[in-house]
Amino acid sequence: MASSKGEATTAKPSRVPMARPGFGSKGQKIRLLTNHFKVGMTNSDGYFFHYSVALNYEDGNPVEAKGIGRKILDKVQQTYALELAGKDFAYDGEKSLFTIGALPHNKLEFTVVLEDLSSSSRSTTQGGSLEGSPSEADKKRSKRQPRSKAYKVVIKYAAKIPMQAITNALRGQDSEQYQETVRVLDIVLRQHAAKRGCLIVRQSFFHDEPRNFTELGGGVLGCRGFHSSFRATQGGLSLNMDASTTMIVQPGPVVDFLLANQNARDPYQIDWTKAKKMLKNLRIKASPSNREYKITGLTEKPCKEQTFTLKQKSGNGMAGEEKEVELTVYEYFTHHRHIPLNYSGDFPCINVGKPKHPTFIPLELCHLVSLQRYTKALSNLQRASLVEKSRQKPQERMRTLGDALKTSNYKADPLLGSAGISISDQFTQVEGRILPTPKLKVGRDQDLFPRNGRWNFNQKQLVELSKLERWAVVNFSARCDVRKLCMDLQRCGQQKGISISKPFDHIFEENPQFRRNPAPVRVEKMLEAVKSKLPSPPQFLLCILPERKNSDLYGPWKRRNLSDLGIVTQCIAPTKINDQYLTNVLLKINAKLGGMNSFLAMELSPVLPQISKVPTIIIGMDVSHGSPGRADVPSIAAVVSSRQWPLISRYRAAVRTQSPKLEMIDSLYKKVSDTQDDGLIRELLVDFYSSSNKVKPEHIIIFRDGVSESQFNQVINTELDQIIEACNHLDENWFPKFTVVVAQKNHHTKFFQTNSPDNVLPGTVIDNAICHPKNNDFYMCAHAGPIGTTRPTHYHVLHDEIGFSADDMQELVHSLSYVYQRSTTAISVVAPICYAHLAAAQMSQFIKFDELSETSSSHGGVTAVGGAPVPALPRLHRNVRSSMFFC
Numbered sequence: 001m002a003s004s005k006g007e008a009t010t011a012k013p014s015r016v017p018m019a020r021p022g023f024g025s026k027g028q029k030i031r032l033l034t035n036h037f038k039v040g041m042t043n044s045d046g047y048f049f050h051y052s053v054a055l056n057y058e059d060g061n062p063v064e065a066k067g068i069g070r071k072i073l074d075k076v077q078q079t080y081a082l083e084l085a086g087k088d089f090a091y092d093g094e095k096s097l098f099t100i101g102a103l104p105h106n107k108l109e110f111t112v113v114l115e116d117l118s119s120s121s122r123s124t125t126q127g128g129s130l131e132g133s134p135s136e137a138d139k140k141r142s143k144r145q146p147r148s149k150a151y152k153v154v155i156k157y158a159a160k161i162p163m164q165a166i167t168n169a170l171r172g173q174d175s176e177q178y179q180e181t182v183r184v185l186d187i188v189l190r191q192h193a194a195k196r197g198c199l200i201v202r203q204s205f206f207h208d209e210p211r212n213f214t215e216l217g218g219g220v221l222g223c224r225g226f227h228s229s230f231r232a233t234q235g236g237l238s239l240n241m242d243a244s245t246t247m248i249v250q251p252g253p254v255v256d257f258l259l260a261n262q263n264a265r266d267p268y269q270i271d272w273t274k275a276k277k278m279l280k281n282l283r284i285k286a287s288p289s290n291r292e293y294k295i296t297g298l299t300e301k302p303c304k305e306q307t308f309t310l311k312q313k314s315g316n317g318m319a320g321e322e323k324e325v326e327l328t329v330y331e332y333f334t335h336h337r338h339i340p341l342n343y344s345g346d347f348p349c350i351n352v353g354k355p356k357h358p359t360f361i362p363l364e365l366c367h368l369v370s371l372q373r374y375t376k377a378l379s380n381l382q383r384a385s386l387v388e389k390s391r392q393k394p395q396e397r398m399r400t401l402g403d404a405l406k407t408s409n410y411k412a413d414p415l416l417g418s419a420g421i422s423i424s425d426q427f428t429q430v431e432g433r434i435l436p437t438p439k440l441k442v443g444r445d446q447d448l449f450p451r452n453g454r455w456n457f458n459q460k461q462l463v464e465l466s467k468l469e470r471w472a473v474v475n476f477s478a479r480c481d482v483r484k485l486c487m488d489l490q491r492c493g494q495q496k497g498i499s500i501s502k503p504f505d506h507i508f509e510e511n512p513q514f515r516r517n518p519a520p521v522r523v524e525k526m527l528e529a530v531k532s533k534l535p536s537p538p539q540f541l542l543c544i545l546p547e548r549k550n551s552d553l554y555g556p557w558k559r560r561n562l563s564d565l566g567i568v569t570q571c572i573a574p575t576k577i578n579d580q581y582l583t584n585v586l587l588k589i590n591a592k593l594g595g596m597n598s599f600l601a602m603e604l605s606p607v608l609p610q611i612s613k614v615p616t617i618i619i620g621m622d623v624s625h626g627s628p629g630r631a632d633v634p635s636i637a638a639v640v641s642s643r644q645w646p647l648i649s650r651y652r653a654a655v656r657t658q659s660p661k662l663e664m665i666d667s668l669y670k671k672v673s674d675t676q677d678d679g680l681i682r683e684l685l686v687d688f689y690s691s692s693n694k695v696k697p698e699h700i701i702i703f704r705d706g707v708s709e710s711q712f713n714q715v716i717n718t719e720l721d722q723i724i725e726a727c728n729h730l731d732e733n734w735f736p737k738f739t740v741v742v743a744q745k746n747h748h749t750k751f752f753q754t755n756s757p758d759n760v761l762p763g764t765v766i767d768n769a770i771c772h773p774k775n776n777d778f779y780m781c782a783h784a785g786p787i788g789t790t791r792p793t794h795y796h797v798l799h800d801e802i803g804f805s806a807d808d809m810q811e812l813v814h815s816l817s818y819v820y821q822r823s824t825t826a827i828s829v830v831a832p833i834c835y836a837h838l839a840a841a842q843m844s845q846f847i848k849f850d851e852l853s854e855t856s857s858s859h860g861g862v863t864a865v866g867g868a869p870v871p872a873l874p875r876l877h878r879n880v881r882s883s884m885f886f887c
Contacts, residue, residue: 015716017798019172020776024767024806027433032760033752035401036238036428036770039230041166043420048098048161048184053091054154058111063151068114069093070194072151075112083108088414090188093200097155098184100418106157115148163419169232172774182230188415189228192408199371203229204244208370214389216382219250219260220374222389226404227748233770239423242748243400245390247378249282251370254350255343255363267363272298272348278376284350284366288339292369293352293361303362304330304345329360339365377627380549391788395757397750398427430769432751434761435814439601443497447601450818453762453784453826457583457597461497466593468493471540472504474526476553477573480544482507485577489542492582498590503542506533519552523560540593541569548573555845559874563846566879568592584822591821591887596649600815603648608815610699610802611648617688617697618642618816619681620651620832621719622705624840625661634658634847634870637665638840640832641684643882645692649819651832652687652882653839654680657847657870663707664714668722671729681726687882696731699802701812702740705833709796716740716799737801741813743829744794749779751792759785762826765810766792776800778810782817783828793829821887839886847871 055063055072063069073091077084085104091097161184165177186203193205206212206225213221227244230237250257255267258275276298283294299306310325310332329349333339344362353359378386392400402425410416410423440448443461473482486503493500514525530541541561545551554571561569570589574581587597606612620640626633634657644650656667670679688697700723704715720740727736749770751760760781767778776797781790795813797804804812816830827834876885 017775024810026807027435030432031754032432033427038424039237040422044167046163050159051155052158056152058150092187108155110153113150185230216385219257223248235769247374249372249374254366283369287365297351298348394752394789397789432764432766435763440598441601462597464596466595468500470538473542474508475544476510477544477546520556523556543571545573555848559846563874566877591884614698615695616699619702620836622836636840636844638836639680640835643691654683655843669726677729700736704742739802740799742796759790783826
């Protein structure tokens with residue numbers, strides 16, 4: 001536990017993930033299949049030899065172009081097979097290669113010549129150059145400058161990695177050598193895919209086959225491929241293979257991509273500033289030479305006006321003089337090279353040259369190469385389309401995986417063969433258990449028994465009711481019968497037991513003249529109208545928004561109400577209003593106003609293992625990051641905590657900003673002075689104490705989302721230490737016990753029923769066979785999977801001072817999937833993590849409109865690692881601070 005003050009100077013040993021204390025036995029047993037394929041090893045006494053690779057041009061400068069490494073090393077293997085003693089090697093595409101057994105020498109140097117596909121013999125110019133060679137002079141010049149490049153390759157011995165490390169890992173002895181060995185095997189698979197022309201994204205491979213492409217709109221295609229990675233499991237080494245999808249740019253004419261991307265009817269509508277940003281660094285093939293280039297920019301002027309200086313020989317004799325001619329790109333291509341240009345004259349040219357030596361190609365001669373990743377954030381429509389089109393039912397997924405394994409033909413890989421590695425083509429069998437469904441308590445002390453992970457409130461009342469008395473409706477949307485909506489809401493509330501008074505008579509419709517204003521101004525005008533008409537601040541505001549997703553009004557509206565005014569608010573954007581819709585809205589309103597929709601029966605009777613008898617706080621932690629490509633948007637750390645022990649259904653949240661892309665939470669403990677700690681944890685502990693009859697938690701259970709295995713040690717050392725310090729700062733004689741659990745959704749393990757085409761049943765837990773050989777982990781499918789294939793949550797119990805048995809921990813996780821107040825279904829990951837996710841997402845909208853410079857220094861911004869200040873979030877108003885505002 002935490003060291004006393006006298007020992008604070010001695011370095012304490014770091015914690016490591018705990019070993020499994022045993023296996024669960026509760027629940028009905030069931031045979032399942034999983035997408036892990038057994039790996040056989042016959043050469044566990046062998047070694048991988050690791051060599052570092054340095055690639056340089058002839059002049060000694062390092063090769064920095066991406067993707068060329070594999071071509072160079074392939075050429076080395078073809079040219080110098082003898083010097084390499086005929087050995088195959090696995091190359092990672094960058095600075096490492098691996099062989100089985102040693103190469104003849106510890107240092108080898110080679111020179112290879114590659115035909116340079118992307119260079120062109122260019123006419124020498126001053127104002128830029130052009131694709132293609134126009135004159136005799138250039139033909140002669142191209143003889144002097146052959147279209148090929150020489151590279152120097154130095155291969156140096158770096159280390160020896162025993163394959164025995166895999167066998168040791170399977171016995172539970174995890175080591176860095178094991179990580180290295182598996183990295184080599186993963187590199188072998190990646191090279192296997194690279195040789196077949198695949199796009200490789202980390203551990204996933206994508207083939208250039210149009211049948212794998214699906215249109216998502218905006219010039220973006222979804223491309224289906226496969227993930228493959230080796231895992232050490234209780235049942236031995238296995239290959240985890242799964243279907244996976246990435247986004248690629250629509251191949252073909254550049255102009256077609258731009259029209260689709262900007263939803264433009266013709267090239268005259270294209271916004272070329274946007275186009276320049278979108279095209280930068282994409283690869284094209286130019287007609288008619290069919291050479292490949294990387295786009296570096298667009299010309300400022302159109303093709304008919306963009307000039308350059310062409311050097312030509314005049315006269316017939318050998319001593320003919322060179323003269324300089326000023327030409328437009330359009331003239332050069334149409335007159336000198338006789339390539340007709342139909343529409344490029346009026347539009348910018350593509351530049352594929354360097355800043356000081358631009359190279360211009362007319363738009364219509366440029367075609368985007370296939371399999372180029374699209375890394376920008378997707379729109380809502382694109383994302384919805386991607387999700388819908390990449391769904392596969394369990395049977396279909398099994399079939400595609402089986403086929404992929406056959407077509408991969410790993411048996412033929414010479415490296416896997418010489419490493420003595422074989423991969424089974426049979427899905428691994430595992431034993432699952434279906435845990436009994438927890439019983440819920442609803443209004444009038446009635447029991448509710450969920451079936452197949454679902455329940456409803458038909459003819460049922462909510463368990464703890466809020467009262468809706470002083471409230472009003474604001475409408476930013478013209479398309480809604482607000483009076484009928486209010487009457488339906490009152491009627492529905494009555495059925496559920498909620499007393500809803502009539503809303504304030506005046507419905508606040510937005511004045512149409514404000515609709516073109518920025519969102520914060522529209523919100524301000526609406527709140528001024530509410531203030532002028534209402535005698536006192538309302539308890540609640542129902543806000544009708546015009547767009548269902550990503551409305552610009554949402555962030556400013558929530559910020560003003562929750563931070564400045566302390567008013568609970570519910571936003572809706574109804575398309576189809578029926579009783580189901582209204583019930584879902586009422587579930588959220590009731591929870592936000594302090595009511596509860598249902599409890600677990602067991603939290604009201606003292607039977608919850610390790611929780612009911614000892615004061616326990618349950619904490620959920622998550623960090624949400626800005627969208628890809630936005631490195632300037634601060635990350636948001638959210639921590640939620642249970643309150644009113646012995647309940648485990650009621651939560652509150654504390655949220656802070658931190659440096660962009662920082663995954664570890666750095667504000668759990670923030671000592672301001674000897675008496676003051678401004679961290680997230682203190683706020684939550686103080687609330688627990690005041691809401692739980694003045695008792696301190698003796699058990700602290702932490703659920704952490706969104707971290708990878710490589711970050712586990714930081715969670716149980718850095719983050720847990722901050723939490724312990726926050727406890728010590730409150731009371732140095734108080735030593736609670738901690739349990740830390742990480743939940744992962746971002747993995748590739750799936751489960752399939754052996755005798756049914758349906759998804760696995762809700763409550764299915766697996767803690768054997770494909771789980772870690774030593775560590776305490778299990779997979780849980782708490783929810784029903786009505787569409788696609790269920791993705792289980794992978795829970796890792798990293799640290800447990802409380803002493804949960806396997807059954808008790810699995811039962812707690814299962815139970816916490818049934819306390820999510822927003823829905824009438826079991827959810828796929830424990831509620832405290834979902835709430836942390838919601839709180840982070842909602843608060844991130846608060847600062848969407850802020851200019852970073854404005855908010856940072858003046859609002860006490862946190863300073864980022866790089867020194868740039870991160871804007872601080874406005875704190876919540878005391879009226880709503882302990883509410884479930886995020887629900």
